[in-house]
Amino acid sequence: MPVSGTAKSQDLASADALLTLKDLTLRFKGQTNDVVHSVSLRVRQGEVLCVVGESGCGKSVTSMAIMGLLPGKATQISSGKLSFLAQDWDLATDCLPTEVRGREIAMIFQEPMTSLNPSFRIGDQIAEAVQRRRGNSRTEALERAEVMLQRVGIANPKQRLRAYPHQLSGGMRQRVMIAMALANDPQILIADEPTTALDVTIQAQILDLIRDLRDETGMGTLMITHDLGVVAEVADTVAVMYGGQVVEQGPVAEIFNNPQHPYTIGLMSAMPRLDRPGERLAIVPGTVPTISNMPEGCRFRTRCAFATAACAQRPKLRDVASEHEVACHFAPLETHVKVSA
Amino acid sequence: MTAPVILEADEVVKHFGAGSGWLSHKSPVQAVDGVSLQIRRGETFAIVGESGCGKSTLARLLMRLLEPTAGRVSFDGVDVSHASGGALKALRGQMQFIFQDPFSSLNPRMSVGKLVGEPLEVHAPELSAEERREKVAELLRKVGLRPEHAGRYPHEFSGGQRQRIGIARALAAGPKLIIGDEPVSALDVSVQAQVINLLGDLSRDLGLTLVIIAHDLGVIRHMSDRVAVMYLGRIVEMGTAEEVFATPLHPYTQALLSAIPSMDVPSKHQALAVLGEMPSPSDPPSGCRFHTRCPYTRAQCKQESPKLEGQLHQVSCHFWQDIAAARKPTTLRPKTDAVEARFALYKAATTGGTVIHQNQEPPERN
Incomplete structure (x- = not known):
């Protein structure tokens, strides 16, 4: 089903989209290749979009670019349109104003210890965010902080307000980060590997919390992760990234039941399966090339078992099912290739 | 299943920081508190648990990188818990370690050839330089690297390749047993699969015994023959991987298993939630150490510490029969x-x- 460029942009800007990123391309200065190449994402109300990929695939850089956190001196954004709150920003020239950041769109990071200031009480840190964005009085802000701590499931919030970060465990710190991010009722939460540093039982609690808050507030969530298990657990839609490009995206059920891109298939079959212990795992051969060594055309072709000369031509994302897009010339694989032993 | 025991721990205890200053009364951290286990030749044995449960300390005790406060560790029937000097050096040749972080465990100033050759200098001093170079080349081939790589330095390699170098280095001494502390958890999924396959091949081809410490239960299920689940310094359940995963008996194991997000299991909002977080190992709860987080706690759990019971599948819980009977089996999401x-x-x-x-x-x- 070929889709023309204009039809696609209308589709992306559909009415219920909260945040739309279109065609983000950027490189670090001094590099000859794009770190993120033509990435488009959409987060809808009450939806969790998971961006999956291995280290170096550009998933964090993309989220930093949305937040305007990339240092302008070192990065060069050549294109990228952000639509949010019925306004458009051209990321190549400007970034989200500070009134929007932290208030309408908030971010939490992987390592909660380094994201909190060790020399201030957590109550003051949350209150600061509230005061700064809402102009409340300090007392009101502290009350708000207490409500937020309660909401993220911290017992004795009144006493905890006076705790310093080092007095809290990793899971608690991540809860504090979430409380701080959500204190201003943002419409979008960007979570960069929020549970990677945590144990599984704590991870389950945090994922539950994010899901509950989404259901309560209807906020949209953009979650970055490398763990397909986490994706299966929380995602509504999924974007798989490789080498700075989105290679496949769609609703979570489609991605898991109908994976199309060889990279997606490779990632999924490289995961140990609970129903087939001991069976030799499929692998994705080789390693991710560095950005300067990325091949022209399909960036996965140097590691792809199905690549041909045709892959030197970059495949565009095209629809394979409703809302399910893939960037591969040979999708679905079984109609294009046969494998003989 | 009846292969001879190669490594045995008997009521091993390790407390840290027992000596307190004259002003402070710090209670010792009870990192490992009475662990007994037997590892048989040729099997892959996994130790699972959350951070702070003492699994890394246990691994270091088994390797004699630490001396136990009490109890004994024996390797091939010989007590090695306080081995030193020549006996320790001989033991190091038999037992090797693979570390978690391939970025910090290799000396950046040594070439790969030097790194892999170093254990040979210690454990096979009779080799000439030429023979050692050949041996290094052979080891590199064995772990899927090329002999030419010997002249390069660690920073020139990716994470997965560095982990291969770490494995080659561990193999150089010609060990019978390798302990891997989270050997794949720092690697990306696609590379992780390569290293898991490599470890599986090596243990089969060389008849190695593997002890794997990990928190990723998918990896454990895939690699191991037997599993021990640790909580706050004690083993709460131990058995074949198949049984522990199919019918977990201890409530902690059940919670741990239901908490792993997995592609194979439908989303589990109804999951058995473990309450709160692990208490500090310097002040562990009385009785059953899990009782503060256990959804089935009764009065007895607070007072009496349960023993590890059973033959092949062991569990330490007063009420495991009732709890196991009430458990709903997990259904895997069919592909x-x-x-x-x-x-x-x-x-x-x-x-x-x-x-x-x-x-x-x-x-x-x-």
């Missing part, structure tokens, strides 16, 4: 035929199959 077919196609193509394109030119699109 669709389309997915299985594509997985099979992918696997065939990446394991030496010939890919035949039906039509040479890709269909014209866009």
Whole structure:
């Protein structure tokens, strides 16, 4: 089903989209290749979009670019349109104003210890965010902080307000980060590997919390992760990234039941399966090339078992099912290739 | 199943910081508190648990990198818990360690050849330089690297390749047993699979015994023959991987298993939630150490510490019969035929199959 460029942009800007990123391309200065190449994402109300990929695939850089956190001196954004709150920003020239950041769109990071200031009480840190964005009085802000701590499931919030970060465990710190991010009722939460540093039982609690808050507030969530298990657990839609490009995206059920891109298939079959212990795992051969060594055309072709000369031509994302897009010339694989032993 | 025991721990205890200053009364951290286990020759034994449960300390005790406060560790029937000098050096040749972080565990100033050759200098001093170079080349080939790599330095390699170097280094001493402390958890999924396959091949081809410490239960299920689950310095459940995963008896194991997010298991909002977080090992709860977080706690749990009971499948819980009876078996989410077919196609193509394109030119699109 070929889709023309204009039809696609209308589709992306559909009415219920909260945040739309279109065609983000950027490189670090001094590099000859794009770190993120033509990435488009959409987060809808009450939806969790998971961006999956291995280290170096550009998933964090993309989220930093949305937040305007990339240092302008070192990065060069050549294109990228952000639509949010019925306004458009051209990321190549400007970034989200500070009134929007932290208030309408908030971010939490992987390592909660380094994201909190060790020399201030957590109550003051949350209150600061509230005061700064809402102009409340300090007392009101502290009350708000207490409500937020309660909401993220911290017992004795009144006493905890006076705790310093080092007095809290990793899971608690991540809860504090979430409380701080959500204190201003943002419409979008960007979570960069929020549970990677945590144990599984704590991870389950945090994922539950994010899901509950989404259901309560209807906020949209953009979650970055490398763990397909986490994706299966929380995602509504999924974007798989490789080498700075989105290679496949769609609703979570489609991605898991109908994976199309060889990279997606490779990632999924490289995961140990609970129903087939001991069976030799499929692998994705080789390693991710560095950005300067990325091949022209399909960036996965140097590691792809199905690549041909045709892959030197970059495949565009095209629809394979409703809302399910893939960037591969040979999708679905079984109609294009046969494998003989 | 009745292979001889190669490594045995008997009521091993390790407390840290027992001595307190004259002003402070710090209670010792009870990192490992009475662990007994037997590891048989040729098997892959896994130790699982959350951070702070004492699994890394246990691994270091088994390796004699730490001396136990009480109890004994024996290797091949010999007590090694306080080995030193020549006996310790001989033991190091028999037992080797693979570390978690391939970025910090290799000396950046040493070439790969030096790194892999160093254990040979210690454990096989009779080799000439030429023989050692040959041996290094052979080891590098064995772990899937090329002999030319010997002249390069660690920073020139990716994480997965560095982990291979770490494995080659561990193999150099010709050990019978290798302990891996989270050997794959720092690696990306696609690379992780390569290292898991490599470890599986090596243990089969060389008849190695592997002890794997990990928190990723998917990896454990895949690699191991037997599993021990640790909580706050004690083993709460131990048995074959198959049984522990199919019918976990201890409430902690059940919670741990239900907390792993997995592609194979439907989303579990109804999951058995473990309450709160692990208490500090310097002030562990009385009785059963899990009682503060256990959804089934009764009065007895607070007073009496349960013993590890059973033969092949052991569990330490007063009420495991009741709890296991109430447990609903987890159903795996079946994969669709389309997915299985594509997985099979992918696997065939990446394991030496010939890919035949039906039509040479890709269909014209866009």
